Amino acid sequence: MAGDNERIKRTLDLLGIGLYPIIEEEMKAVYKDDWIDRAKESFRNSTLTSQPEGDAIRWDAHSTLLILWDHWNSVFRNRLSPLERSFVGELREYRNRWAHQSKISTDDTLRILDTASRLLQATGATQEARQLQRERDQLLHQIMQYQEQIVVDSDDHRRQRMRDAVVFLICGIAIDLGIFFSYGTGGLAILFAVFVAAVFAFLAYQRWVTPDRPAYGAHECTNCGKIIYGENCPYCNEDPQPTQGV
Structure with a gap:
């Protein structure tokens, strides 16, 4: 369906924005002043990163999801449940498909919106979660209209x-x-x-x-x-x- 690619891009942008606060808060609580260095360790074995040189980290969906996944046992398991960890793994897979320009169906787009909104809601990013919920409902409405039109025609x-x-x-x-x-x-x-x-x-x-x-x-x-x-x-x-x- 037209617009799916734009929806996925907006979803990834909101993930980067919404997940950063919990990463900063929890990583600082565990690693103190070394949290940036420990976060950057996650990118050494990743072939799907374009992080800049130096101390800066590009806080996009790839970075935030990778850090959540890589530091789960040492940092995030006490804040989030195993269900949210499965959300992180699922969204990483979809993000990688999108980055490689693989075809993502409308059903997958609907799932990405729903999974991302649930993860953001669990991490406390309620504003970003509500935006994705509205996107999900709009897409679901378009799907229903399309299916209805098929029947009518x-x-x-x-x-x-x-x-x-x-x-x-x-x-x-x-x-x-x-x-x-x-x-x-x-x-x-x-x-x-x-x-x-x-x-x-x-x-x-x-x-x-x-x-x-x-x-x-x-x-x-x-x-x-x-x-x-x-x-x-x-x-x-x-x-x-x-x-x-x-």
């Missing part, structure tokens, strides 16, 4: 709409014939028959041109967790309007 769906439209027309004609046989061809009978014909013609037209859309029952919003009854959550407003004073 299918030959079976078109035939079903045509059959329903024909049924409406036949019903209208049958009722008009009943009106004429029962009440003759007087003025009121003709007026009533025209009204019935117009109603059923409108119903047939609407059925033909308007495809079926999914009905949304009560379900939990994937972002805020509240129960909603439509496609869009009224509680999740990215740009809330300021409350007017009374």
Whole structure:
């Protein structure tokens, strides 16, 4: 799906930003003033790094994920669970695929967004996690729209709409014939028959041109967790309007 590569790039950027604070905090707690040198040791055996010379570290997704993985037992295991360690390993694999320009499917992109948001949430980077959750929900919505459009454009769906439209027309004609046989061809009978014909013609037209859309029952919003009854959550407003004073 178009835009997947941009989504992955944004995800990696947010991982680098969101994971740095926990790395700095936990590495300093264990290694004190030597934490930068100990962090740089992780890059010696890595063939997928482009770190600058000297003391500086490029705090991108590759660096942060590598340090988390390499110093897990000595630093991070007391702060994060084995589940989060599996998230780190999974994201490292996807990051390496992306760096080598390997094809990443839309399903994989959805998984990357979800895994990255869970890892960031666990490390306390809630702002970055919420951004990725919104990205995930937007992508999921696009996937649902795409799948829905496939159904709407299918030959079976078109035939079903045509059959329903024909049924409406036949019903209208049958009722008009009943009106004429029962009440003759007087003025009121003709007026009533025209009204019935117009109603059923409108119903047939609407059925033909308007495809079926999914009905949304009560379900939990994937972002805020509240129960909603439509496609869009009224509680999740990215740009809330300021409350007017009374």
